Amino acid sequence: MAGFFSQIWTVIVMNILSLPRRAWMSLAAVFAVAVVVAVLLAFLAMAKGFERTLAGTGSDNVAIVTRVGSQSELNSVLGRDTVNTMMTAPGIALDDNGDPIQSSELFVIVDGVKRSSQTQANIPMRGLFLDGFDLRENLTIIEGRPFESGRNEIVVGKGVQNQFEGFDVGAEIRFGKTSWEVVGVFSTGGSAFESELWADAPTVQSQFQRGSSFQTMRLKLANPGDVTPIKAFIDNDPTLNLDVQTEADYFASQGQALNGIAIFGWAISIVMGLGALAGALNTMYTSVAARAQETATLRAIGFSNTSAFAGTLAESMVLSIIGGIIGALAAWLFFDGFSASTLGATFTQVVFTFELTPELFANGILLALVIGFIGGFFPAWRSARVPVVTAFQGVE
Template sequence: MTKILSQIWVVIVMNITSIGQRIWMSLAAIFAVAVVVAVLLSFLAMTEGFSKTLEGSGSNTVAIVTRSGSQSELNSVLSRETINIVTTAPGIAKDANGDPIYSPELYVIVDGIKKTSGTEVNLPMRGISSVGFELRDQVSITSGRMFETGKNEIIVGEGVLREFAGFELGTTVRFGKTEWEVVGTFSTGGNAFESELWADAPTLQSQFQRGSSFQTIRVLLETPDDVSGMAEMVENDPRLFLDVVTEADYFAQQGEALNGIVIFGWIISIFMSVGALAGALNTMYTSVANRAGEIATLRAIGFSNTSAFFGTLAESIVLSVIGGFVGAMASYLFMDGLSASTLGASFTQVVFKFELTTDLFINGAFLALGIGLIGGIFPAARAARLPVIVAFRGAN
């Protein structure tokens, strides 16, 4: 057993150190694997970043109430009467005066211009109150000041500033027939709320002719994660057709749409892997043919066919691992932390950052190893089966 292992090690070292003799074929195989891994990690980094942006938006201490069956805030409409009923439900935290702590919010779509492409996109503009501001975790004014009640003033999320033109502090923007002054910018720790514009809710209702209606209600819960009291009241009151979930669960549901992107990324990567696999097979078959004389010599002096098999397989795996490392580093350098925006559930832009995690790198490593293993096993079998006499003839 020790002898066989020693032979395998010798052949592995010989094959790897001779890669330079097949430099162009080897580089082609490395490049093919690198592209596949880079594409996969780019898709996964996009999904990871978008998912974390949404997940970071939700809190288990806050419940969100929408019209029953609404897939997004944009599709929900709540009357003032409905809000007055809901806010009497059990389980809602009270302030020092015994009043329920809640924030009815308006959600409208306005136009924006994407900096990278110059194209017109939909941006979310939220009508909010000071209570709604306090219900968000990690929210802070980063420059300027808070908007004033009754005035056409807005504060702009940091994500909007990064991705869209014309929202700098002090500028005036026009939406329809009304003008709004940017009086401040805010941060919410990098979550989806940074993709929004915020304004005084009654002012937004007036300017967009929404009467007294809202899209959602956010309420502070007495007990985190416990919406049972509100849900029971909604179920038993025939006047109410509402969905009540924690804000954390709401944004988790919004993120489920990313499952299709993940599947698409894997499908694309698998198809591309076929091309990389073809390159690996070609490289390794060429390697076996070029080293036929070496294989014959080793076999003649007592090396087993097992050593030829594992030596060839190891070369394929090493090339794929190098390719995987190159692809991963390229993704890390060019994608990690990259700011981008895409359509969310409300058909408005959500700004997020690509994020490469350890788990994603592990996925890329497994893909590279798979290509190397499959791409090397057949040439390795050929090397192991090559008769000594045939090998010598092929070397002449």
């Protein structure tokens, strides 16, 4: 048995040592796998970053109320009467004065110029009351101060400031005919709120001709995660055509629409992977042909056909693993931590960071191994069947 393994090991080592003789072809195979893995990981890192951003946005302690059938905050409308009625709903946490802890908010879309492309893109601008700050977890004002009621002042999310031009504290911004002063920058620990501009709700209502209407209410739950009493309250009042869900559920459902990124990433990687597989097969068949006499000589000496099979398969796997590691490192170098923004479900920009986790890294290596295994298996099979008489047929 020791002889069995030593001959397999010898053939593997010989095949690896012979790679420089097929350097360009081997490099082409490595490159093809590297590109496939890099592309896959770029997509997965994007999806992961998106998922992480949206997953980190919602809270189980907060319920979000929207009009029935609204797919997002943008489509919802809540009248002043509705808002007042909802403040009397059970299941809402109360402050020291016995008032419900809530935030009535509206949501408009403004334009900004992206630093990366110098093109205009939508930014969500949220009108809210200062009480609404307390309903965001991990909120910190990292520069400047919060806006003051009744003034055209905005605080900008950290993501907006990074991705868009002109949002430095003290800057004057024009949205249509209105002018706003940037008075602060906030962070919410990387959640989607950082992609927003915040301003005083009545001022936004006034400046954007929204009357007294809002679009959503955020209610602090008396029992975290439990929206049942509020739901029952809505169901019992025929004038309330509202949906209520926890903020975590709301953002999770918003994020589902973006799962397509990961699926698209896998799809395009599999298609590209087939190309890389063809390259790997070609490289390995060429390798088997180039080594036919060596293989036959070893067989003549007494090496088993299993060793020829294992050696070829190992060569293919090694090339693919090298390609996979290079691709993964390239993805990590170029994409990990890369901050980007894209259209969210509300047709506004969501700023997120590409995130290359060890799990994604493993996915890339796994894909490389699959390409290496399939790309090596059939040539290895042929290698094992090289007639021993080839050893007597002279050099190529």
